[in-house]
Amino acid sequence: MSHSTTPTYFPMHVGGEDRASASGRTYLSLNPFTGEAWAEVPDGNAEDVDAAVAAARLALQGEWGMLTPTRRGVLLRRLGELIARDSAYLAELETRDNGKLLREMLGQMASLPDWYAYFGGLADKLTGDVIATDKPNFHVYTRHEPVGVVAAITPWNSPLMLLTWKLAPALAAGCTMVIKPSDHTPVSTIALARLVDEAGFPPGVVNVVTGWGPETGKALSSHPGVDRVAFTGSTEVGRLIAHAAADNLTRSSLELGGKSAQLVFADADLDAAANGIVGGVFAATGQTCMAGSRVLVHADVAEELTAKVVDRARRIRLGDPMLAETEMGPVANQRQYDTVTQHFAWAVEDGATVAYGGRADPQLGGLFVQPTVLTDATLQMRSVSQEIFGPVVAITAFDDEDEAVAIANGTEFGLAGSVWTSDIRRAHRVAAALRCGTVWINAYRVVAPQVPFGGVGLSGWGRENGAAAIADYTETKAVWVELSGATRDPFVLG
Numbered sequence: 001m002s003h004s005t006t007p008t009y010f011p012m013h014v015g016g017e018d019r020a021s022a023s024g025r026t027y028l029s030l031n032p033f034t035g036e037a038w039a040e041v042p043d044g045n046a047e048d049v050d051a052a053v054a055a056a057r058l059a060l061q062g063e064w065g066m067l068t069p070t071r072r073g074v075l076l077r078r079l080g081e082l083i084a085r086d087s088a089y090l091a092e093l094e095t096r097d098n099g100k101l102l103r104e105m106l107g108q109m110a111s112l113p114d115w116y117a118y119f120g121g122l123a124d125k126l127t128g129d130v131i132a133t134d135k136p137n138f139h140v141y142t143r144h145e146p147v148g149v150v151a152a153i154t155p156w157n158s159p160l161m162l163l164t165w166k167l168a169p170a171l172a173a174g175c176t177m178v179i180k181p182s183d184h185t186p187v188s189t190i191a192l193a194r195l196v197d198e199a200g201f202p203p204g205v206v207n208v209v210t211g212w213g214p215e216t217g218k219a220l221s222s223h224p225g226v227d228r229v230a231f232t233g234s235t236e237v238g239r240l241i242a243h244a245a246a247d248n249l250t251r252s253s254l255e256l257g258g259k260s261a262q263l264v265f266a267d268a269d270l271d272a273a274a275n276g277i278v279g280g281v282f283a284a285t286g287q288t289c290m291a292g293s294r295v296l297v298h299a300d301v302a303e304e305l306t307a308k309v310v311d312r313a314r315r316i317r318l319g320d321p322m323l324a325e326t327e328m329g330p331v332a333n334q335r336q337y338d339t340v341t342q343h344f345a346w347a348v349e350d351g352a353t354v355a356y357g358g359r360a361d362p363q364l365g366g367l368f369v370q371p372t373v374l375t376d377a378t379l380q381m382r383s384v385s386q387e388i389f390g391p392v393v394a395i396t397a398f399d400d401e402d403e404a405v406a407i408a409n410g411t412e413f414g415l416a417g418s419v420w421t422s423d424i425r426r427a428h429r430v431a432a433a434l435r436c437g438t439v440w441i442n443a444y445r446v447v448a449p450q451v452p453f454g455g456v457g458l459s460g461w462g463r464e465n466g467a468a469a470i471a472d473y474t475e476t477k478a479v480w481v482e483l484s485g486a487t488r489d490p491f492v493l494g
Contacts (some may be wrong), residue, residue, distance in 0.1 A: 007040040007216045012210050013193035015055035016203025022047035027212040032099030032330045032367050036458035041186045044211035053225040055150040056176035059204030073123035079199040080116030090188050097185040098156050098332045101321045108161045118449040119168035126470055137484040144474040146174035148227030151220045156182035156332055157234045157287045163273035165464040166230040173473035180217050184333050186210040224248050235458045252263040253462030257387040258289050258415030266298040268420035274308035280444040282371045285328050286391035290416040292444050295395045302397040310356045313371040330367035337367045340390035343383050345376050350381040379410045387413050405433045414456035418444045
């Protein structure tokens, strides 16, 4: 598909300097479209994690820790400006690493400066309170101080966006960070660390350690010098991260998987709903935690809606993710390809009907799979109960609102959902009844820096984005000031 090129070497970034692994090892990052190695990065280990955590701690106790919140905000906004300047380059790095559409990654990169502008503006708005107590001889106030060194462990599907959801509020709060990007997509994170330096952040504020396999992530999440762990990824790995952090009583937030439901009622605009379903599960080749991979549709319009979705799935243009006309690229790596194709077999085995797709793409080969529409789907099927993280949508018919809500909530996941209806009362009623962190009404897959995002159940805990996100990166300190100078009984609680 492409001529061979020599892989470009991207070193880790620790303490403001490029760094090879302490082991001397490297590994290759493969382009999912061509199958060729295009980048080479250090294969880090626990020694590299130690160095990165030490650099982050030194920055926290040094120049960065002395900066005013206003100055932190200035640096955050400057970083956003540099991301905007280099957005095309960063988008290309991500497409080469994970195979997602360049046009989607260009859109993501163009939106990222909004996060740094938003949290940069909030940096000096994090004020404490003066508290009136029942003790007239005390003046009491609170301070919000940075929690400390934050470990961010990020996934391969949207590396910089999902890192930004952690990095922007953490920096606004005054924390420092050690980042372990996915072993499949390390390059754009390294490039961002260089922009952090260019923006004028002191050395060690943002550090990147790369590594193949679980060693570096395990060393980071269990490190006693880490004060908070922020993870986005699979529920399976999230459990391991939570256990590792808990051993040190380290705070953690987990943004995990989903099996989100889109509820389509009989009075919905079916063209809009079909478009939302396509965007919710086939965009990004279905490789998004918020994928609307279960469609629940009223029996009266189930056949019509299914036909619309199948028609659009049939016309999706698969191909080179670098090309503007491509609508769906390959899945990101061999392991994910194996998972998706296994689910194709399981769907048939479990009794689902394949209305379209259900196999590897016969023309393109490689890591390409067909957009797939399953019907006659039930919660007992593995393709309905398990997160596939691929372009597979399962359609289930329902008869009334209560049944729709029961099916939607009949999962251990709880990340997102949508309601498609022209009845505004039903829209709000169902949105309140769905057990998940985000509900879109007559829309799907929309995010903004001002709006909290996160899940319940197996979709994790904690919220990213929104003004409250900064508070998750702080500790609240209460300060008591004795005003009278009087001596009191030392053996009585004050």
